[in-house]
Amino acid sequence: MTWAVMFVFVVFFLVIGLGFDFFYLSFSPAKSPDYKWNVAGYYEAAVTSQPVPYGTIIALLIGFGMVANSMVNGAGMVLRSTMARRAVSTDEKERRFLNVVEEMATAAGMPPPTAYVVPDPDINAFAAGINPQNSVIAVTEGLLSSLNREELQAVVAHEMSHIKNYDMRLMTVAAALMGAIALLSDLAGRSMRPRYGGSSYSGSSSRSSSGGRKGGGLAAIVMFVVWIALVMLAPLVSRLLAMAISREREYLADASGAELTRNPLALISALEKIRGAVTPTSAINNGVAHMCITDPRGSLIEEKLGLAADLFATHPPMEKRILALKVMAYQAGN
16 A cells, blocks of 8 residues: 555656646747758748656656655754754663663664653653664653553564564655645746736647637647646645555554554553643644654644544554454463
């Protein structure tokens, strides 16, 4: 499913870029060809250069540029936005956090991520980084104060599973592509808006009718309307796809984290405490909600049920996550 969704993102870029090139040229006023004498003494039209697909090139450059920037600077930007600081061993709770990170990294067979603490009383945590060698795990002060050692292990194992499965790199790329598609859709709509005028339309129609292709001109208009609709819907659809990836990987991280600690009940207990904290995590921006163990807007957001709530949620409902872990614990005999 994940690769299929990423393929759809690429298709969106091509549709926006190629469609812009095609319709921009189609609705541009026709230029009269230049004529010259050839070597045989005949008067013929000069050979003109082929148009450059600027729209497609710009679309791909914007997409690759935003992805590259998020891959290089993503983790640092998230840490700065949350005002996170490095965990220190002089504080008892933070020392316990550092020890747990070391333990879980050893169990997972990966380098220990750098541990950070977010100054916020709510219970939350997130991971960032494009690979296990350059990754971080951040928890809020509220989480360190509210969770016991086993629950902290479960949360760290959950976030470490995201890192080990390269979920953070995937979600970083998906978020960057989602932003790029929104930007491209806006640019395409703004640039094509002046070309709805009667002069551009007339020029296109006259060229079609003069060539005896009225049906082709009508087909081009229908295709243009469809393309405009796709451009308008692309940001919404791309957001839905990114949220689908996030929910899928969240279930996987729950299961992988429980396997890592061999204690799904500890993660259930941690999620129960997280669900009980209804206040939002004000230090964490909603734009990085997909990186957190729970939606930073508050647990009440995740408790909303229904098709619309499920489609736009970054996380599955907490009730469903806990139920899946209970089934896992039952099967394991816990």
